Amino acid sequence: MQSLNSLYFPETVLPHHLRNCLLLLPDTLHSLQPVEPDPAETDPPAGNDLFMEQSICQAHTPSPLGKDRERFLGLLEEIRTRKDSFAEQLSSLTLAHLSHDQGHGEHNHQTIMSTILKGRPAVDGSSEEDTAQAALWQARLVLALAEILDREEAELAETLSDIDETEMALFQELKGEAAGGLEEDNPFAELLRIKAKLSQPRPGTIKKRLAAWKTLYASGRIEEQFWLWTACQEEAADLLIESYESASGKDSVPLLRIKLPAQIYMRENDALESIRNFQEKAEKVRRPIIDKLRELVTLEHLNIVDPVALLPDAGTLARDWNELVEYFYPEERFGSRILDLQFLANISLDQLLRGPDAAGKDGAINHGIVAICRH
Numbered sequence: 346m347q348s349l350n351s352l353y354f355p356e357t358v359l360p361h362h363l364r365n366c367l368l369l370l371p372d373t374l375h376s377l378q379p380v381e382p383d384p385a386e387t388d389p390p391a392g393n394d395l396f397m398e399q400s401i402c403q404a405h406t407p408s409p410l411g412k413d414r415e416r417f418l419g420l421l422e423e424i425r426t427r428k429d430s431f432a433e434q435l436s437s438l439t440l441a442h443l444s445h446d447q448g449h450g451e452h453n454h455q456t457i458m459s460t461i462l463k464g465r466p467a468v469d470g471s472s473e474e475d476t477a478q479a480a481l482w483q484a485r486l487v488l489a490l491a492e493i494l495d496r497e498e499a500e501l502a503e504t505l506s507d508i509d510e511t512e513m514a515l516f517q518e519l520k521g522e523a524a525g526g527l528e529e530d531n532p533f534a535e536l537l538r539i540k541a542k543l544s545q546p547r548p549g550t551i552k553k554r555l556a557a558w559k560t561l562y563a564s565g566r567i568e569e570q571f572w573l574w575t576a577c578q579e580e581a582a583d584l585l586i587e588s589y590e591s592a593s594g595k596d597s598v599p600l601l602r603i604k605l606p607a608q609i610y611m612r613e614n615d616a617l618e619s620i621r622n623f624q625e626k627a628e629k630v631r632r633p634i635i636d637k638l639r640e641l642v643t644l645e646h647l648n649i650v651d652p653v654a655l656l657p658d659a660g661t662l663a664r665d666w667n668e669l670v671e672y673f674y675p676e677e678r679f680g681s682r683i684l685d686l687q688f689l690a691n692i693s694l695d696q697l698l699r700g701p702d703a704a705g706k707d708g709a710i711n712h713g714i715v716a717i718c719r720h
Contacts, residue, residue, distance in 0.1 A: 348372035352571035355558035365609035379485035407565030484560035607680025
């Protein structure tokens, strides 16, 4: 019985409450990381959680930094402590090479990198290899900075979560602002706006982040060729599917829509026990879904792609799965999301990013599936 392993994108760090939900279907959840762990550490780093220690979640670095690792980490630390002085350069950087607009003069991506690295460019740009290395360095930087922003926003959201909107409304009433006070003098209205914005992706950043993630993925090899990729950023998944449709001339095909909890906030041990208990009890429903998906991605070239023909019992599978999810994780307590599985025919996901000649270790994978976790 083969396990189901999924690659998560484009984030390089997965929030635990989402990880717990996504692991109800696959056996393991994998991600990319821009910087490899310290090679001097033989034991798992202290920051790793139980899921990482037991390899239920795994992180891969396609192109390790090697001797440049400490320099890169030093740069990130300096950015953390001196954000204002780096803000303009970093803004220009993310808009430069990754958007294929390399600019001129002061805004040339190599000039920007040289400035950020204190006059020491990562490469001299004299060859295609140098150009590729410059793009990879910048991709790592974009992904690492996105991690920092995610952590800061998560910390802020946690702080603001203690401020109930009902309490804010009460404060507004007490201050007389509900009766026509000026909104610009109302700090609680501003907090409400901040809380609302935290739940929304920053405009344009998902596209840059996905571009950086694709650059990192294509820069090297990881041990396994994943045929199931999972995303909680709907825009990122839609962009990936658009690139597939452009490359193949075909639309993606909806295979299956199943429910997941919106969040599972539990301590590590409790979350792991809950997930394993669900998978054990749901095995008679979960295993047929996994086996049928695996069978689909190993089919020969498909001239006609009919979702009903591909998965004729999709409705029954979804109904049985949804009933189990509702039993173990009632929507009233855990909320609800939809996991939307889209079939990408005749191109493996590895080929989509590396080119049609790319071939993984498992040559039988001819198609891909993207699972989009939708609100």
